[in-house]
Amino acid sequence: MAKAKQKKNKGAAPEKVESKPQSPKIRPLSSALVPRTKTHKPRPLSVASPPARVIVHLMRHAEAQKKTDIFGPKLRDPSLSDVGRAQCSTFVEEFKDHQSHVTHILCSPMKRAINTAVVAFPDVVGKSLTVYAMPELQSLDRGPGGIGASFSRLSKKYRVKEGEMPKVDVTTFGRKGWNDKEYGAWSPSEAHRRVDFIKGFLRGLLAAATSKIIEVVIITHRSFLKQLCRSAKTGFMVFSTCALFQDGELRPIGDRELKKLRDGESLSLEVPDEGPKEENG
Secondary structure, three states: OHHHHHHHHHHOOOOOOOOOOOOOOOOOOOOOOOOOOOOOOOOOOOOOOOOOOEEEEEEEOOOEHHHOOOOOOOOOOOOEOHHHHHHHHHHHHHOHHHHOOOOEEEEOOOHHHHHHHHHHOOOOEOOOEOEEEOHHHOOOOOOHHHOOOOHHHHHHHOOOOOOOOOOEEOOOOOOOOOOOOOOHHHOHHHHHHHHHHHHHHHHHHHHHOOOOOEEEEEEEOHHHHHHHOOOOOOOEOOEEEEEEOOOOOEEEOOHHHHHHHHOOOOOOOOOOOOOOOOOOO
8 A cells, every 4th residue: 555655656746846036136246356244233332443454435426417406306317417527626636645545446337426436536547547336336216316327338338448448347346237226136125235245345355455455435325325334424525534444344534543554554443423414415
């Protein structure tokens, strides 16, 4: 009877096992370059942090056309306004003492962020440095102004001639579907994963660098900037200089601490308060 039962089971069709579809995930850009990261809780006040070797200048892009009465907020992926371009020109003078120290420039793939990077760093972009556009740095806004161009469209626009140093690289870290924010990896609810990814990416840059310290400019949007560093300033073209510590936190530093880091000295900082609240730019 047992043998008959086995024969019956043997001839039966295999049982179907239903599986839930997996939600899209952000894949590591380079497993060799970017280490896996975990969410870290901030250390309590007055606890000394480990030495930092990553300097990050966080900044919001210059004013976009959607902030003007002529275009308004319904304009999709707006470029810079005339005021925004003037802000970039002013920034060039304000940042001139830091520009030679910059080793990397990262920005959102949205038009206003890319244009800010190119116009605000004319002495290095396309000469000694290339701006790398990263979808992880895009806005959290799901309105028209927060939806960027498709990956294929960006690739065609920023195609580089052979032998020419690119001003902007949108393909190395570009992803198809990066501008679909309705659900999954690029939705606003997944912003914390993007924050962890960027911090891990910065540590990966340091690991791959020949120098003992790296200095990175990140150009992003107000909504993501506050996720990346709660105490960061969010005005147009107002940069916050931070250090990335080994506990995974980005903390603002002053000119004195910045000089120490550039001179190869270690820092021991207390965790600052969140800072004064600012109006939306």
